[in-house]
Amino acid sequence: MILVxxxxxxxxxxRSSLEALTVAGRLAGSTGVPLEAILFGQDAAVVAVxxxxxxxxxxLTLSHESLDEYAPAAWGRSLGSLAAERxxxxxxxxGSDRGNEVLAYASAMADAAMAANCTEITPGEPFxxxxxRWGGSLLEDARLDGSPRFLTIAEHAVEPETATAPTSVExxxxxxxxxxxxxxxxxxxxxxxxxxxVSLADARVVVGGGRGVGADGFGQIEELAVLLGxxxxxxxxxxxxxxxxxAEQVGQTGTRIAPDLYIACGISGAIQHIVGCKAAKxxxxxxxxxxAPMMSKASYxxxxxxxxxxxxxxxxxxxxxxx
Amino acid sequence: xxxxxxxxxxxxxxxxxxxxxDAQDIDTRFLGFTVSPHEECAVEEAVRIVGAxxxxxxxxxxxxxxxxxxxxxxxxxxxxxxxLLETDGRDWDPVATAAAIVDAVRAETEAGTTYDLLLFGNExxxxxxxxxxxxxxxxxxxxxxxxxxxxEIHDGVATARREAAGGWEVFEVPLPAVVSVRxxxxxxRYPSVPGRLRAKKKEIARSVPAPRPSGPTKLRLRLPAExxxxxxxxxxxxxxxxxVVELLVRLGLVSA
Ligand SMILES: Cc1cc2nc3c(=O)[nH]c(=O)nc-3n(C[C@H](O)[C@H](O)[C@H](O)COP(=O)(O)OP(=O)(O)OC[C@H]3O[C@@H](n4cnc5c(N)ncnc54)[C@H](O)[C@@H]3O)c2cc1C
Ligand SMILES: Nc1ncnc2c1ncn2[C@@H]1O[C@H](COP(=O)(O)O)[C@@H](O)[C@H]1O
Numbered sequence: 001m002i003l004v005x006x007x008x009x010x011x012x013x014x015r016s017s018l019e020a021l022t023v024a025g026r027l028a029g030s031t032g033v034p035l036e037a038i039l040f041g042q043d044a045a046v047v048a049v050x051x052x053x054x055x056x057x058x059x060l061t062l063s064h065e066s067l068d069e070y071a072p073a074a075w076g077r078s079l080g081s082l083a084a085e086r087x088x089x090x091x092x093x094x095g096s097d098r099g100n101e102v103l104a105y106a107s108a109m110a111d112a113a114m115a116a117n118c119t120e121i122t123p124g125e126p127f128x129x130x131x132x133r134w135g136g137s138l139l140e141d142a143r144l145d146g147s148p149r150f151l152t153i154a155e156h157a158v159e160p161e162t163a164t165a166p167t168s169v170e171x172x173x174x175x176x177x178x179x180x181x182x183x184x185x186x187x188x189x190x191x192x193x194x195x196x197x198v199s200l201a202d203a204r205v206v207v208g209g210g211r212g213v214g215a216d217g218f219g220q221i222e223e224l225a226v227l228l229g230x231x232x233x234x235x236x237x238x239x240x241x242x243x244x245x246x247a248e249q250v251g252q253t254g255t256r257i258a259p260d261l262y263i264a265c266g267i268s269g270a271i272q273h274i275v276g277c278k279a280a281k282x283x284x285x286x287x288x289x290x291x292a293p294m295m296s297k298a299s300y301x302x303x304x305x306x307x308x309x310x311x312x313x314x315x316x317x318x319x320x321x322x323x
Numbered sequence: 324x325x326x327x328x329x330x331x332x333x334x335x336x337x338x339x340x341x342x343x344x345d346a347q348d349i350d351t352r353f354l355g356f357t358v359s360p361h362e363e364c365a366v367e368e369a370v371r372i373v374g375a376x377x378x379x380x381x382x383x384x385x386x387x388x389x390x391x392x393x394x395x396x397x398x399x400x401x402x403x404x405x406x407l408l409e410t411d412g413r414d415w416d417p418v419a420t421a422a423a424i425v426d427a428v429r430a431e432t433e434a435g436t437t438y439d440l441l442l443f444g445n446e447x448x449x450x451x452x453x454x455x456x457x458x459x460x461x462x463x464x465x466x467x468x469x470x471x472x473x474x475e476i477h478d479g480v481a482t483a484r485r486e487a488a489g490g491w492e493v494f495e496v497p498l499p500a501v502v503s504v505r506x507x508x509x510x511x512r513y514p515s516v517p518g519r520l521r522a523k524k525k526e527i528a529r530s531v532p533a534p535r536p537s538g539p540t541k542l543r544l545r546l547p548a549e550x551x552x553x554x555x556x557x558x559x560x561x562x563x564x565x566x567v568v569e570l571l572v573r574l575g576l577v578s579a
Contacts, residue, residue: 070492072469073461097487101469104454108461113418113538116446116453129539133451138340138349139547140450142539152453184466184496193489205576228576236360239510246507252448253360253506261574270337282574284567285554293338295554300570304560312561316568320579 002028003036003083003148005075005093005102006051010043013051016094018160020153021054023121024092025163028055031123033089036060038082040075041068045171055163058170067178070098071186074178076105082174084110088148090123095132095152107150114150115142119157135252135275156279198231200248205230206259208250208277211237212266212287212306218244220310221265227317233257233277235267251276265306269294286310324378324476326369327431328442329424329456330362330397332390333449346543348414349449358393360506361444367511368504369442370401372476378439379403381431385423387412391527398522399514405527406431410534414450418537421458426532428463440481443503445470460501467501468494472508 004024007014013021021037028035036058039048048059060082067074079102083091091106093099095117107114119139120130126143132154133140144151193199200206207225209218209232218232225232233250234243250257252272258279265286267273274297277283285298286306295301302309317323335355343350369380382397384390385408394405408423415423428438443456460467473484473491479498484491485505514522557566571577 073466097470097485100453101457104457105461108421108454108458113416114452114454115539117451128542130545131539133449133544134336134340135451137547139545141542141545143542144539146538181464181466185468185494187492188495189493190487191484191491191493199489228571239507242510246510249506261571261576268338271340272336284557284570290556297552298554299552300557300567301554302557302559302563302567304558304563308561309563309567312564313567316564317571317577320568320572321577 001034001036001086001088002090002092003038003079003086003088004056005079005091005099006037006039006047007094007096007098008039008041008043008047010041011047013047014094014096015160016096016099016155018054019155019158020092020094020099021051021056022158022161023153024090025055025161027090027121027123034058036086036088038062038079045173048171049169052167052169053162055165055167056169057167058172060172060174062174062176064176064178066183067176067186069187071178071183072098072101073105073185074176074182076102077109077178077182078174078176080106080109083148091148091150093152095154099152103150103152110148110150112146112148112150113144115144116152117154118151119154121151134271137271137275198229200231200233200250200255200257203231203257204260206233206250206257206262206280208233208235208262208264208267209238209244210235210265210267213238215241215243217307220307220314224263224310224314227314227323230259233262235273264294264298265310267294268292269297324373324376324440325436325438326372326378326380326440326442327428327438328362328365328369328380328382328397328402330358330366330382330384330393330444331447331449332356332358332384332386332393333447340546342544342546346545347541348544356389356392359444359446359448361446361504363511364506364508365442365444365504366397366400366402367509368474371509372440373403374401376476381406383424383427384408385415385420385532386410394527395522396514398525399518400512401518404525407527407529408532409529410532414541415534416537416539416541417450417452417454418458419535421455421462422535423532424455424459425462427530428459430530437499439498440476441465441499441501443501445503445505456501456503463501465499465501466496467503468496469503471502471504474502474504474508
C-alpha cells in the first residue's frame with residue numbers, strides 16, 4: 001500500500017498534494033498496490049470523498065480538537081503509526097513546507113530515511129529516486145532504503161492528472177490520541193494575508209532589480225512595475241545590502257515567481273536566482289554585459305545601462321497609453 | 324541563555340555549475356565557500372539573542388577541516404566558540420548528520436554546557452534535505468518550529484512566526500527548543516576587522532565522529548536538461564524602448 005499525506009483547505013486538496021497523488025497513483029499502478037490517503041482536520045471527509053478521481057481507494061480521516069489546527073509533530077506521529085499499522089511500503093507527500101515537515105517527523109520517529117523533493121521514482125530493489133538539490137538547479141540520483149520509504153515530490157515536477165480508473169473512496173475515520181509532548185508544537189494563532197496587494201508570487205509581471213540598479217536606482221524599477229501593474233522583485237545582493245526588504249527577494253532562499261514576463265534589470269543570473277524565476281513564461285534581460293548568464297535564460301534582451309533603458313521604457317509606455 | 328547554531332559549508336556557485344568527472348560533487352576548484360543564507364541568519368539571530376539575554380553562542384559544523392573558515396566567519400560576527408565535527412569531506416546523509424549533531428549536544432551536556440535554543444537553517448543550501456533540525460529535535464525530545472521568520476524569547480518561551488498562504492502562522496513553545504529559520508528573519512551584519520581578529524583567537528573544539536551511513540544514499544549528480552532558448556536582442560540602450568513596448572503590447576501587458 002502507498003500512503004499519501006494530503007493537504008487541503010477544507011474543500012479541496014492543495015495543488016501540490018494533487019501532484020504528489022499523481023506520482024503516487026502511477027507508482028501504485030505500476031507496482032499493483034492500492035493507493036491510500038491520510039487527511040487531517042474537521043473537514044477531512046469532505047475533501048476525501050473527492051479523491052476517487054485521483055485513484056484513492058481508501059482515505060483515513062483524522063480529527064481531534066487539539067490537532068485540527070496544524071500540529072506537525074502530532075500529525076507526523078499519526079501518519080507514521082498508521083503507515084506501520086496498515087503496512088505501507090511507501091509514504092509520500094508534497095514537497096511543500098508542510099509535506100516536508102510532516103514527513104520529516106514521521107520518518108525521524110520511525111528511524112527511517114526520507115528523500116525530499118523527488119522528481120522521479122524507480123521502484124524495485126534497489127529503490128531509486130531522483131531528487132532536487134540547490135533548489136532544483138542540480139539533480140541527485142539516490143538510493144532510498146528502509147520500510148516504509150518516506151519521500152516528498154518536488155512542487156511543479158508533474159502536472160496533476162486524474163486517474164484512468166476513478167475509484168469510489170472508502171472512508172475510515174481514525175481517532176488520534178496525540179501526546180502532550182507532540183502537542184507542544186502547534187499553531188496557536190494566525191495573521192491573515194494583507195488584502196489588496198499584488199503578491200510577488202502571483203504577479204503577472206515582475207520587474208526585477210539586481211546589483212546593477214544600485215542603492216539609489218529603485219525608484220526607476222518601481223515606476224516601471226507600477227506602470228505595468230506588477231510587483232518588484234530583487235536579487236540577494238540587493239536585500240543583503242539593505243536596499244530592499246527580503247520579502248522582495250526572488251530565488252532559492254526567497255520567493256518563487258511565475259509571471260507572464262520577468263524583466264530582469266542588472267541581474268547576472270546566478271543559479272540561485274534562476275531557480276526562483278525559471279517558471280516565468282518569458283524573461284526580458286536588461287544588462288550591460290551580453291555574456292551575463294541571464295542572457296541564456298532570457299527570450300528577449302536589451303543591451304545597455306538600465307539607468308537609461310528603464311526610464312526610456314516607462315516614458316514610452318506613458319506616450320503609447322497617453323498616461 | 325546558551326544558543327547553538329548548526330551551519331554547513333557549501334560551494335559558492337555563481338551562474339554556471341560544473342560537476343567533477345565522477346559526478347559525485349560540484350567541481351569546486353575555482354569556487355569559494357559559504358553557508359546557506361538561512362544559516363547566516365541563524366548565526367545573526369543567536370548573536371542578538373545572547374546579546375540581549377546573556378549567555379554564550381556556539382557555532383557547530385560537521386565537515387572537513389576547511390570548514391573552520393565558516394566557523395571563523397560566524398565567530399567574526401559574534402559567536403563565542405565553535406565545534407568542528409571533522410569528516411573527510413565526503414557528504415554525510417541527513418540521518419547520519421543529525422545523529423552526529425545529537426551526540427555532540429549530549430557530549431556538551433555531559434561537559435556542563437546545556438543549550439536553551441538550537442538554531443538551524445530551514446534547509447541546507449546544497450542537499451536541501453529539509454529534515455536535520457527535526458531529527459535532532461525528535462532524538463533529544465525537544466519541540467521544534469520550522470521555517471521561522473520572526474522569533475521572540477520571553478520568560479523561557481519562544482514565540483515564532485512563519486509564512487503560510489500569504490499570512491502568518493504563530494507557534495509558541497517552551498525552551499529548550501529547536502528552531503529552524505529562513506532568510507529574512509533579520510539582516511545579518513557584516514563582520515568587522517576587529518571581529519575577524521577576535522575570531523582568530525576563539526576556541527574551536529574538535530572531534531571526529533564515526534561515519535554511520537543511513538540514507539538517502541547519493542549515487543550521482545546530474546545537471547537538469549536545459550531548455551534551448553535563443554535570445555532575441557531588442558536593441559541597445561534607450562533606443563530599444565519602442566521595441567520593448569511593442570513586445571509588452573504583443574504580450575497583452577500594455578494596451579495601446
Ligand atoms: C545558498 C545560496 C542561496 C542564494 N539564494 C539566492 C536567492 O534566493 N536569490 C538571489 O538573487 N540570489 C541568491 N544567492 C546569491 C547568488 O549566488 C548571487 O550572488 C546573486 O543572485 C547575484 O545578484 P546580482 O545578479 O544582483 O549581482 P551580480 O551577480 O553582481 O550581477 C550584477 C549584474 O548587473 C549587471 N549590471 C551592472 N551595472 C549595470 C547597469 N548599469 N545596467 C545594466 N546592467 C548592469 C552586470 O553586468 C551583472 O550582470 C544565493 C547564494 C547562495 C550561495
Ligand atoms: N553538515 C552539517 N553540519 C552542521 N549543520 C548541518 C549540516 N547539515 C545540515 N545542517 C543543519 O541542518 C539544517 C537543515 O539541513 P537539511 O535537513 O540537510 O536540509 C541546515 O540548514 C543546517 O543548519
